[in-house]
Amino acid sequence: MPASKTPITQLLSEWRDGDEQALDRLVPLVYSDLRKLALRHLRREGAVTLSATELVHEAYLRLMGPDVDWQDRAHFFAIAARQMRHILVDHARHKQRDKRGGGAAPVSLHTDDALDSHSLPDMLAFDQLLDQLSVVDARKRDVLELHYFGGLSYLEMSHVLKVSEATVDRDLRFAKAWLRQSLEA
Amino acid sequence: MNIDAARFRRAEVLFHAARALPAERREAFMRVECGDDTDLHVQVAALLAAADAENAGPATNLLERAGSESIARDAEAQNGRIIGTWRLLRPLGAGGMGSVFLVERSDGVFRTQAALKMLNPWLRGSTSLERRFALERQILSDLKHPSIAALLDGGVTDDGLS
Numbered sequence A: 001m002p003a004s005k006t007p008i009t010q011l012l013s014e015w016r017d018g019d020e021q022a023l024d025r026l027v028p029l030v031y032s033d034l035r036k037l038a039l040r041h042l043r044r045e046g047a048v049t050l051s052a053t054e055l056v057h058e059a060y061l062r063l064m065g066p067d068v069d070w071q072d073r074a075h076f077f078a079i080a081a082r083q084m085r086h087i088l089v090d091h092a093r094h095k096q097r098d099k100r101g102g103g104a105a106p107v108s109l110h111t112d113d114a115l116d117s118h119s120l121p122d123m124l125a126f127d128q129l130l131d132q133l134s135v136v137d138a139r140k141r142d143v144l145e146l147h148y149f150g151g152l153s154y155l156e157m158s159h160v161l162k163v164s165e166a167t168v169d170r171d172l173r174f175a176k177a178w179l180r181q182s183l184e185a
Numbered sequence B: 001m002n003i004d005a006a007r008f009r010r011a012e013v014l015f016h017a018a019r020a021l022p023a024e025r026r027e028a029f030m031r032v033e034c035g036d037d038t039d040l041h042v043q044v045a046a047l048l049a050a051a052d053a054e055n056a057g058p059a060t061n062l063l064e065r066a067g068s069e070s071i072a073r074d075a076e077a078q079n080g081r082i083i084g085t086w087r088l089l090r091p092l093g094a095g096g097m098g099s100v101f102l103v104e105r106s107d108g109v110f111r112t113q114a115a116l117k118m119l120n121p122w123l124r125g126s127t128s129l130e131r132r133f134a135l136e137r138q139i140l141s142d143l144k145h146p147s148i149a150a151l152l153d154g155g156v157t158d159d160g161l162s
Helices: A007-016 A020-044 A052-064 A070-098 A123-136 A138-150 A154-161 A165-184 B005-019 B023-034 B038-056 B062-076 B127-142
Strands: B086-094 B098-105 B113-119
Touching: A007 A020, A007 A052, A007 A070, A020 A052, A020 A070, A052 A070, A052 A138, A070 A123, A070 A138, A070 A154, A123 A138, A123 A165, A123 B005, A138 A154, A138 A165, A154 A165, A154 B062, A165 B005, A165 B038, B005 B023, B005 B038, B023 B038, B086 B113, B113 B127
Parallel strands: none
Antiparallel strands: B086 B098, B098 B113
């Protein structure tokens, strides 16, 4: 098992064992790989659709390799989800600046062609709502981030956020309803 | 825009309380709870509608897709776990209701393999679903036919999973 450990896997276990500095070295590695993947994707897709969770999954397979226990995987997804949000928001801001006056270029979180884009948040509005939410309830911001950008499961979120799966479920139900309502308002 | 923290909390409490009620009783409940506060009433009603729309939405969206992948990952994480006299070997399938595992007897009394179906963790506590699951189990145990899987066992785990 140790022979197959990638540098990322190693850093993740060190971080889990309490070495805070491991996280500082880990984040840039994850970020640069995710960003490369995302930009390639955005160019190919003409900056319209992007599957955040699929990219996170792809980065995970590239950086972590197959035999990783699920707790490590959950932590990786959590780190990647937050990076993914930054990458997509940055990209949306650049697009908006390029088009000066031409309105925002929405980068929707799509995974399927058949999707109607009305049900999905515009990236910059979504980003602002997450910031507002974090002021009153940081954990709700976390569940939305982990869910939308990382595709974490209930078990994975409950492990990362250190709450029960039932709490994750309640938080997510309410936060998603709040998000949907705020975007429509 | 800033969110009013106290109103946010209150809306959250009412949202969950109303969702636990049958749809036809929600409106009366909200009238009592919100009283003169029509803003709150309107907001919680909108949140409930948003939650219903979320559930009724197309299964093609990001969340649903992320959901099915993550359900399969959660099922994998259960490998090797022992439930009653059964050891979970590997997931055979996973869906919205529950996951099915290949299991074997773990007590060494005799060797046999079987399939074990488990309700998804976030559905626990939902009385109607648990009742449906129990009913399904009862029907299956009443059926005796060579082409229908025989029911061997059933119950609730220590952490409340059916």
